Amino acid sequence: MKIAIVGMGNMGSTFANGFINSRFINPTDVLIYTRSKKVLEDNRNIHKLSYRYELDSGIATCDIVILAVKPQDFSTLADDLKKFIHQDQIIVSVMAGVSIDRLKKDLLVTKIVRSMPNLPTQIGKGMTVFTASEELDRKELFIIQNLINTTGKSVYVLEEHKIDAATAISGSGPAYVFYFMEAMIQAAISYGFEPSQAELLVKQTISGALGLYEANSLSTQDWIAKVSSKGGTTEQAIKYFNEEDILQKLVEGVNRAKAQSELLGKQTK
The missing domain is CATH 1.10.3730.10 (ProC C-terminal domain-like)
Structure with a gap:
């Protein structure tokens, strides 16, 4: 399984470290897409991950694409990202406030997971609430939950509106x-x-x-x-x-x- 992480701020870094430290994913199977300066990434790249500074066709080779950018950056990102992603991929968003319907509309894909992690994910004690579009099957949901659980614990909810409630409870x-x-x-x-x-x-x-x-x-x-x-x-x-x-x-x-x-x-x- 290959994973692309778009954005290498707090959440992007946390997920990358969680996946690899838990040995759930091999470092060679993680692609990092970031706009940060290369020297900064080299200084903290303890796992020798593959960093890329522009979106490219490598994203299409990944099974899961994690969007860990600021919500206000999504519109610009979507225009470029939809050139490289496809219907078989699972898109996991950690962007607050961006709905599943909007992700579907702007990215032209259907398998969407929307999640709300909190800050203690950085030390493996996080609490993440997530929901998913109906296009994901049970096996895919199980894989996503196992990935999220490398950063702490998680709760799956059917109703998307509970993500806002989770933001107020566990997020804040x-x-x-x-x-x-x-x-x-x-x-x-x-x-x-x-x-x-x-x-x-x-x-x-x-x-x-x-x-x-x-x-x-x-x-x-x-x-x-x-x-x-x-x-x-x-x-x-x-x-x-x-x-x-x-x-x-x-x-x-x-x-x-x-x-x-x-x-x-x-x-x-």
Whole structure:
């Protein structure tokens, strides 16, 4: 199986490294198409991949073509790309907001996968939600999911609109976690801890809490109850969060992220 990756930014690099480090794909079977300066690619080309700086007929020899460019660059890319791709190939898009219908229309192909990965894919702990056009069969979907899973875990959805929801949850989600961590770090510093101590306190707390959650089948509410004792410190914090309706405000923030994702999708049509 041969794969072409168009675009070598964060996501393009992540997929290339994930495929090869997992030994799912041989380096010789990966073609990289990028507009970056050649010297920059040479400096980070640890796998000795084949870099090309203009689209060419090599794309036609690939089974899967991954589009990892910015959505605003798609219109220009499509005009050149459709000269080299064909109906037997699977096109995998990681471009936010670009619909399957538009990909079909602009590229003149039918086998389309639309995905939404997140930043932790860079360390193999990503979460990717993906959907596909009906032209892909079960075997092809299985291959795509195995490829994506080299960068973490994935969820397949039938409904394309859930990609916008995934953008708001898992795509933007790491920033929400960091936002909450920042609040804890600032509180610790205000209590007299050194910044490095505050960061360690919070980092290990978040890591430990996630470890507990993953190691057991208890819900988040169950764990809140376990940590909170009647009349204790945790109870006071949670009581305040509830009084200030923090949970609902966070949900509303996620809703705004989803609305923005939907808006961006409309603007790229």
